[in-house]
Amino acid sequence: MVTYTAVADVTGGRSGHATTVSPAAEFDISAPVEMGGTGEGYNPEQLFAVGWGACYQGALMAAAREKRVNGMLMMKSRVRAHITLVKDDNGPHLSAKLEVFVPELSLDQVQELIDLADTICPYTKATAGNMPYEVVPVESL
Numbered sequence: 508m509v510t511y512t513a514v515a516d517v518t519g520g521r522s523g524h525a526t527t528v529s530p531a532a533e534f535d536i537s538a539p540v541e542m543g544g545t546g547e548g549y550n551p552e553q554l555f556a557v558g559w560g561a562c563y564q565g566a567l568m569a570a571a572r573e574k575r576v577n578g579m580l581m582m583k584s585r586v587r588a589h590i591t592l593v594k595d596d597n598g599p600h601l602s603a604k605l606e607v608f609v610p611e612l613s614l615d616q617v618q619e620l621i622d623l624a625d626t627i628c629p630y631t632k633a634t635a636g637n638m639p640y641e642v643v644p645v646e647s648l
Contacts, residue, residue: 521550542592552590552601559630560588563605563642566628570620576612584609585648603640608648617644 514528521538522545536551538544564586571581589604607624609617621642625631634640 552592555601556588556590556603559590559603559628559634560586560605562630563588563607563624563628566624566631567607567609567620569627570623571609573623574620576609576616576620580609580611587648601638603634603638605640605642606645606648607642608645614644614646 515525516528517523517525517536519536521536521542523536524533525536526533535548537546537548539550539552540546544550564584567584567586568578568581571584572578585608587606587608589606591602591604593600593602607617607621609620612620621644625642631640631642
């Protein structure tokens, strides 16, 4: 059963323009300055970081509900997603690091939520075995 399908039209690659469907959004795409772009639009790595970070945050909150962690506490939690474009002898590829902060929980307690969230998040499932990534608890963000 399909739950949702996102649709976007893109022209111009890393120096282009994107339009989403339902709801409609339009924005420019630009390679980062580090890659010779203007940095004036969003780049694919930023969009991937936002998508994975938001999805992981939702999975983390679902894990917290299952573990009976205070929901108000989870509203203060944060996920910071780092998506890195790497170019090496194997060509270009991505790596990722997600940092998870939950105030008032120990790093061990946060790790328990991470372990469960990893089994829930569709982005994490999709990237498992396809790119190097790590999800780590942190003391602050």
